[in-house]
Amino acid sequence: xxxxxxxxxxxPDSAIADSPYDLTCSENVNFFRLILKLxxxxxxxxxxxxxxPLLFLFAMPSVSQVLSCAVGAFFFCLVSSxxxxxxxxxxxxxxxxxxVKRNRPIASGAVPLGVARILCWILxxxxxxxxxxxxxxxxxxxxxxxxxxxxYSFLLKKIxxxxxxxxxxxxxxRLCAGFKVLRKPISDPCTMWFIFFVAFLTLFxxxxxxxxxxxxxxxxxGEFRESLKGCSTSQLDQLIVMLxxxxxxxxxxxxxxxxxKYLVLTMxxxxxxxxxxxxxxxxxxxxxxxxxxxxxxxxxxCCLVFWALILIAICFVQTYFV
Numbered sequence: 001x002x003x004x005x006x007x008x009x010x011x012p013d014s015a016i017a018d019s020p021y022d023l024t025c026s027e028n029v030n031f032f033r034l035i036l037k038l039x040x041x042x043x044x045x046x047x048x049x050x051x052x053p054l055l056f057l058f059a060m061p062s063v064s065q066v067l068s069c070a071v072g073a074f075f076f077c078l079v080s081s082x083x084x085x086x087x088x089x090x091x092x093x094x095x096x097x098x099x100v101k102r103n104r105p106i107a108s109g110a111v112p113l114g115v116a117r118i119l120c121w122i123l124x125x126x127x128x129x130x131x132x133x134x135x136x137x138x139x140x141x142x143x144x145x146x147x148x149x150x151x152y153s154f155l156l157k158k159i160x161x162x163x164x165x166x167x168x169x170x171x172x173x174r175l176c177a178g179f180k181v182l183r184k185p186i187s188d189p190c191t192m193w194f195i196f197f198v199a200f201l202t203l204f205x206x207x208x209x210x211x212x213x214x215x216x217x218x219x220x221x222g223e224f225r226e227s228l229k230g231c232s233t234s235q236l237d238q239l240i241v242m243l244x245x246x247x248x249x250x251x252x253x254x255x256x257x258x259x260x261k262y263l264v265l266t267m268x269x270x271x272x273x274x275x276x277x278x279x280x281x282x283x284x285x286x287x288x289x290x291x292x293x294x295x296x297x298x299x300x301x302c303c304l305v306f307w308a309l310i311l312i313a314i315c316f317v318q319t320y321f322v
Contacts, residue, residue, distance in 0.1 A: 034110050034111050038088070038106065040080075041081075042291055043081075043291060044077045046080070046171065046174070049174035050072045050073040050175075052198075053178035053179045054178070055308065056194060056311075059318050059319045060316055072177050072181045075127045075131040075138065076145075078126050079142050079145060079146055082123035082124040082146070083149040085106075086149070087149075088106045089113060090153045090154070095107035124146060135180065135181055141176055142177070145174075148166060148170070148173075149170070151166075157226070160210075161227075162227075164206035164207055167202065168203045171198055172198060172199055172202075190254065190257045194254045196250045196254075197251045197254050200243055200247040204247050205277070205290050207240055208282075209290060210236060211236035214231060214236065215233055251267070252267065263310075263311075266310050269303045269306055273300055273307075276297070
């Protein structure tokens with residue numbers, strides 16, 4: 001008995017570090033990181049559009065309104081992650097031939113297809129069922145979002161411009177989800193013009209991303225994205241300029257329809273943000289990734305922060321001093 005205890009105490013550190021238990025823990029941690037990468041948590045920033053309608057109450061929101069938007073955004077995060085997994089499953093063969101996408105968890109073989117399918121179904125059912133329990137109208141919007149993305153994965157992404165319109169529609173549905181949980185109608189001119197602004201802005205970003213892919217991949221771009229077959233960079237550059245103008249004009253009309261004079265202070269921030277994004281998307285190391293541009297470029301982040309602060313200040317003034 002004494003010899004047994006003594007031998008256990010004198011066990012070398014290398015033997016302890018190489019024990020099966022420690023290897024299992026390490027593998028579990030790595031697999032968990034792969035799952036987080038698979039569900040694209042960095043992409044969840046897009047679901048922040050569900051919160052945007054709070055700023056256009058033009059009054060300080062209540063705690064229940066903020067929580068309603070948070071719940072709606074959470075369910076959108078679950079379903080959007082299911083969409084990303086579904087897209088990775090559908091595109092696994094093409095992703096393996098892509099210089100960057102081949103490192104994704106499914107394409108690299110780090111996450112088995114069976115596990116990815118199960119996770120996709122779990123996220124979809126949890127998101128739709130939870131939304132149905134919380135707000136049936138929200139569940140219909142989220143279900144419509146998923147169905148639209150199924151059509152995108154199998155058909156719409158192969159058609160140029162239709163693919164970008166589908167992505168833009170996803171952001172509009174997020175906005176509609178925010179208005180739905182806040183029980184705010186979208187039929188008034190102010191709300192409609194803001195939806196037009198979001199549509200043009202997301203089209204501008206989407207077409208810019210396609211143009212960058214065309215420039216990066218060159219003649220091989222059609223092999224990785226069928227919608228780029230037959231497209232030229234000159235065509236897309238012209239379209240980007242048109243969409244930039246429509247984005248600025250629609251926001252200007254939105255500002256005018258609100259009849260809130262201080263909202264005009266956000267116009268310079270919009271111009272700076274749009275011009276800065278266009279510059280970065282055409283000649284920087286952040287090119288081609290809208291999320292990375294927003295995460296890493298300080299001027300654009302400052303534009304977004306000051307834009308939100310001005311709107312919050314307007315809501316405060318409208319609530320307590322008007």
